Amino acid sequence: xxxxxxxxxxxxxxxxxxxxxxxxxxxxxxxxxxxxxxxxxxxxxxxxxxxxxxxxxxxxxxxxxxxxxxxxxxxxxxxxxxxxxxxxxxxxxxxxxxxxxxxxxxxxxxxxxxxxxxxxxxxxxxxxxxxxxxxxxxxxxxxxxxxxxxxxxxxxxxxxxxxxxxxxxxxxxxxxxxxxxxxxxxxxxxxxxxxxxxxxxxxxxxxxxxxxxxxxxxxx
Numbered sequence: 001x002x003x004x005x006x007x008x009x010x011x012x013x014x015x016x017x018x019x020x021x022x023x024x025x026x027x028x029x030x031x032x033x034x035x036x037x038x039x040x041x042x043x044x045x046x047x048x049x050x051x052x053x054x055x056x057x058x059x060x061x062x063x064x065x066x067x068x069x070x071x072x073x074x075x076x077x078x079x080x081x082x083x084x085x086x087x088x089x090x091x092x093x094x095x096x097x098x099x100x101x102x103x104x105x106x107x108x109x110x111x112x113x114x115x116x117x118x119x120x121x122x123x124x125x126x127x128x129x130x131x132x133x134x135x136x137x138x139x140x141x142x143x144x145x146x147x148x149x150x151x152x153x154x155x156x157x158x159x160x161x162x163x164x165x166x167x168x169x170x171x172x173x174x175x176x177x178x179x180x181x182x183x184x185x186x187x188x189x190x191x192x193x194x195x196x197x198x199x200x201x202x203x204x205x206x207x208x209x210x211x212x213x214x215x216x217x218x219x220x
Contacts, residue, residue, distance in 0.1 A: 035101035047081040057082055060173050061089055063197050063208045069093050069136040075126050076143035080108030087115045096120040126156050134165040141173035144182040157185035164213040172209045179207035
């Protein structure tokens with residue numbers, strides 16, 4: 001079963017690498033159609049019910065430095081399953097969910113309705129996103145492998161770093177050991193790595209990598 005899944009993952013990645021041969025706007029348009037199609041039925045990846053996904057969310061939250069966060073961004077929020085957990089975990093924070101799929105965001109709006117005064121949902125592509133603000137805490141999970149080629153991954157990493165307030169925290173969550181490749185441009189950049197959890201005991205191993213931006217006026 002694991003071997004079948006590995007073959008499927010390789011084919012999946014090859015497909016998205018081929019999409020990245022297009023210009024970034026063309027790639028974004030096709031990804032938007034692809035994910036709208038996937039979301040024709042609610043929760044296509046069972047993020048709200050799958051025990052593996054719930055364990056991964058718990059592991060992710062446990063890695064976050066214990067401090068106050070006023071503004072949080074979730075890149076690739078899908079239908080808002082983890083967004084609701086962030087709203088619950090940080091009741092004093094404004095939480096923004098970003099996704100390329102309008103259909104997914106429509107369902108996310110239903111999930112976050114009870115905290116609508118603190119929740120914002122945006123339809124955008126991380127490669128071209130221009131937020132007009134920065135965030136204290138940024139998440140990007142199970143998203144970077146959709147971008148394909150090296151230059152797109154590098155661009156996305158630059159975008160993620162640019163979303164952070166001084167002293168802000170960036171959390172990346174992706175399959176292991178693929179996370180080594182997907183996180184490498186963030187890892188090699190100006191952020192400081194705070195921690196990394198590699199969960200090898202799971203059926204689908206994953207890594208939670210946590211980085212921190214320099215505070216204003218810091219040196220070294």
